[in-house]
Amino acid sequence: xxxxxxxxxxxxxxxxxxxxxxxxxxxxxxxxxxxxxxxxxxxxxxxxxxxxxxxxxxxxxxxxxxxxxxxxxxxxxxxxxxxxxxxxxxxxxxxxxxxxxxxxxxxxxxxxxxxxxxxxxxxxxxxxxxxxxxxxxxxxxxxxxxxxxxxxxxxxxxxxxxxxxxxxxxxxxxxxxxxxxxxxxxxxxxxxxxxxxxxxxxxxxxxxxxxxxxxxxxxxxxxxxxxxxxxxxxxxxxxxxxxxxxxxxxxxxxxxxxxxxxxxxxxxxxxxxxxxxxxxxxxxxxxxxxxxxxxxxxxxxxxxxxxxxxxxxxxxxxxxxxxxxxxxxxxxxxxxxxxxxxxxxxxxxxxxxxxxxxxxxxxxxxxxxxxxx
Amino acid sequence: xxxxxxxxxxxxxxxxxxxxxxxxxxxxxxxxxxxxxxxxxxxxxxxxxxxxxxxxxxxxxxxxxxxxxxxxxxxxxxxxxxxxxxxxxxxxxxxxxxxxxxxxxxxxxxxxxxxxxxxxxxxxxxxxxxxxxxxxxxxxxxxxxxxxxxxxxxxxxxxxxxxxxxxxxxxxxxxxxxxxxxxxxxxxxxxxxxxxxxxxxxxxxxxxxxxxxxxxxxxxxxxxxxxxxxxxxxxxxxxxxxxxx
Numbered sequence: 001x002x003x004x005x006x007x008x009x010x011x012x013x014x015x016x017x018x019x020x021x022x023x024x025x026x027x028x029x030x031x032x033x034x035x036x037x038x039x040x041x042x043x044x045x046x047x048x049x050x051x052x053x054x055x056x057x058x059x060x061x062x063x064x065x066x067x068x069x070x071x072x073x074x075x076x077x078x079x080x081x082x083x084x085x086x087x088x089x090x091x092x093x094x095x096x097x098x099x100x101x102x103x104x105x106x107x108x109x110x111x112x113x114x115x116x117x118x119x120x121x122x123x124x125x126x127x128x129x130x131x132x133x134x135x136x137x138x139x140x141x142x143x144x145x146x147x148x149x150x151x152x153x154x155x156x157x158x159x160x161x162x163x164x165x166x167x168x169x170x171x172x173x174x175x176x177x178x179x180x181x182x183x184x185x186x187x188x189x190x191x192x193x194x195x196x197x198x199x200x201x202x203x204x205x206x207x208x209x210x211x212x213x214x215x216x217x218x219x220x221x222x223x224x225x226x227x228x229x230x231x232x233x234x235x236x237x238x239x240x241x242x243x244x245x246x247x248x249x250x251x252x253x254x255x256x257x258x259x260x261x262x263x264x265x266x267x268x269x270x271x272x273x274x275x276x277x278x279x280x281x282x283x284x285x286x287x288x289x290x291x292x293x294x295x296x297x298x299x300x301x302x303x304x305x306x307x308x309x310x311x312x313x314x315x316x317x318x319x320x321x322x323x324x325x326x327x328x329x330x331x332x333x334x335x336x337x338x339x340x341x342x343x344x345x346x347x348x349x350x351x352x353x354x355x356x357x358x359x360x361x362x363x364x365x366x367x368x369x370x371x372x373x
Numbered sequence: 374x375x376x377x378x379x380x381x382x383x384x385x386x387x388x389x390x391x392x393x394x395x396x397x398x399x400x401x402x403x404x405x406x407x408x409x410x411x412x413x414x415x416x417x418x419x420x421x422x423x424x425x426x427x428x429x430x431x432x433x434x435x436x437x438x439x440x441x442x443x444x445x446x447x448x449x450x451x452x453x454x455x456x457x458x459x460x461x462x463x464x465x466x467x468x469x470x471x472x473x474x475x476x477x478x479x480x481x482x483x484x485x486x487x488x489x490x491x492x493x494x495x496x497x498x499x500x501x502x503x504x505x506x507x508x509x510x511x512x513x514x515x516x517x518x519x520x521x522x523x524x525x526x527x528x529x530x531x532x533x534x535x536x537x538x539x540x541x542x543x544x545x546x547x548x549x550x551x552x553x554x555x556x557x558x559x560x561x562x563x564x565x566x567x568x569x570x571x572x573x574x575x576x577x578x579x580x581x582x583x584x585x586x587x588x589x590x591x592x593x594x595x596x597x598x599x600x601x602x603x604x605x606x607x608x609x610x611x612x613x614x615x616x617x618x
Contacts, residue, residue: 176458180519183425183452184475186444 009224028068030086030100031058035075040108047104059085071101140322143235147244148321154248154313156209157202158255158283165259166276167269168194169352174268187353191264191345195256202252243330244320250337251313255283257344258310264352286314297324307333309340378403378527378558379424384433386419386582393419394582397433401575406549406559408569408590410602411579412610417562418455420579421529425452437527449476451525455532455562457516461505465491465515468504469522476523483522490518494544509536517545521552528552529560534568546572566602576602578609585609 030049032039044051049071052058061067062085069087074080082105086097110118119125131138169191172178181190259279266272286293286305293302293315306315306329316333319325379401386394394416401407411417422428424435426442435441438448459468466487473483491497494514496507504512513536521528530549534542549559549572563569569576569590576593578586586593586605597605 171460175460176456177460178458179422179425179427179454179456180452180458180472180516182427182444183442183450184444184472 030069032071034073036073036077038105038108040111043108069097142233143237144321145234146236147240150244150248151317151321153206154251154317156206160205161198161202162259163276165198165256166263166272169260169263170266170269170272188349191260191349191352240320246334247316247320250334250341254309254337254341254344257341257348261344261348261351264348282310283313286311293318294322307336309337312337376403378438380436382434384435385431386423387431397584399577399587403558404556405574406553406561406572408573408576409560409562410576415579416582417579418531421531448527449523449525451520451528453517453520453530453533459504459516462503464501464503466500469519472519473522478523486522510541527558531562534565570602580609
């Protein structure tokens with residue numbers, strides 16, 4: 001699939017490039033009425049055009065087909081448009097007229113302007129910034145890339161496997177195989193086994209996807225004119241990467257347990273799926289406040305979203321990536337998530353165990369948690 | 374020392390305010406085939422589920438081999454529940470091997486025994502077919518195979534012949550008798566009294582969650598004036614009641 005996409009983009013770029021070249025090579029006759037006094041006569045001659053002192057005759061000539069195009073440059077270019085009168089040669093090819101009119105004016109004006117002024121005026125100034133932190137060179141963006149991958153990984157895994165996690169325990173109910181299962185293995189073994197299988201599958205999926213992307217990039221980057229990726233510029237901060245891994249693992253376990261618990265309480269996959277949207281809002285809703293997490297990490301809303309377990313993954317992973325997650329915040333938030341993940345897992349096992357035989361109805365959380373039979 | 378493999382003492386079960394089982398007590402001896410009888414809703418399946426720990430008893434003791442049942446308690450159990458079901462989208466052999474391995478068989482043994490069983494029940498050519506492509510009766514045979522795959526010491530069959538034609542019913546009875554001859558303890562739940570009389574050593578007949586009859590078939594029949602089990606069933610439940618059902 002990725003190969004097909006690459007091929008389409010490549011072929012499309014090639015066709016456009018070819019068409020642009022062909023347009024550039026086409027010649028046409030044109031006249032110019034220059035009230036701006038900016039057009040240089042020698043350039044006009046070079047372009048193959050001629051100057052006139054009246055617009056009406058040239059416009060009539062274009063209408064009659066005796067002239068391909070006529071450009072009328074106004075006295076004040078900043079307030080009035082350059083008018084182009086031309087023979088229609090198709091939507092795509094008509095663009096050549098405007099291109100020549102612009103090019104003629106731009107080259108006429110820039111002929112007397114120094115390269116430095118041109119660079120400033122055309123906003124092609126390049127900059128090089130070096131920032132320091134703790135007396136060391138520090139680039140916030142490159143430092144954030146590797147720890148930021150955990151955020152991307154979390155998003156991919158939950159989006160790809162979230163629904164599968166939700167329905168993983170519904171299968172036993174839907175197939176009415178629950179009694180045979182519960183008299184063969186314990187509910188805890190089953191739930192933990194399912195979670196481990198989902199985690200393994202998730203990582204395999206990510207590995208395969210990344211492998212395809214890397215192979216595709218290396219194979220067609222020149223043809224598609226993709227930018228070079230210089231891995232030597234990436235920063236590998238072991239502390240931030242380590243904490244990113246911890247946060248990612250806890251987040252993934254927490255939400256896997258939550259989704260499995262919801263699935264265990266639902267009689268069918270359809271019922272379980274109804275909760276998926278709510279969970280996605282809780283997990284990914286904080287993304288809408290992305291800039292706040294980076295700019296004002298101590299804001300009350302950021303603090304709340306970072307500690308509340310159901311919304312914590314995105315804020316914590318993002319703040320860890322950009323480096324504004326304090327050590328004590330990391331410890332407290334990790335503890336909260338770990339405890340919540342453990343509780344969620346216990347609840348999932350309990351619900352699975354005691355909601356197992358409710359084939360036809362959704363059981364409330366209160367009923368499940370208090371039920372013994 | 375009792376040779377009971379299953380002992381149930383003063384077992385009561387309520388769901389909310391509804392009392393389903395009241396003060397039930399009975400024992401099942403090791404190696405015997407025990408019939409658990411009763412009309413729909415009399416508490417047979419509830420008793421089995423409580424015995425197997427699927428339900429938690431409101432009160433009383435339910436022991437298998439001297440202790441409450443756990444999946445790692447050491448006893449080889451085969452349980453065919455009344456609520457039938459397997460992983461319908463999976464292939465027959467894969468499902469049987471999956472359960473075989475869950476029950477402690479090696480992959481090799483699970484495969485070998487599964488194939489042998491499928492040949493026996495004339496499903497050898499269905500080993501690589503999805504379960505949902507089989508008929509209801511064929512699926513039941515597969516589920517029975519899953520139940521006995523680990524050569525259980527205690528075999529619990531909840532209405533095993535429901536939905537079976539006479540040929541397959543006979544096949545199942547043969548399989549049960551084979552296990553009986555090996556000393557397997559069998560708990561047999563059925564409405565088919567001729568099957569009960571053929572297979573069972575002792576029975577208990579439940580009515581409204583309590584024992585209406587209990588003992589060997591001979592003893593029970595003697596207590597009811599020599600009637601057949603069918604007639605005893607009708608007498609206990611009242612003829613009118615059964616007709617209404």
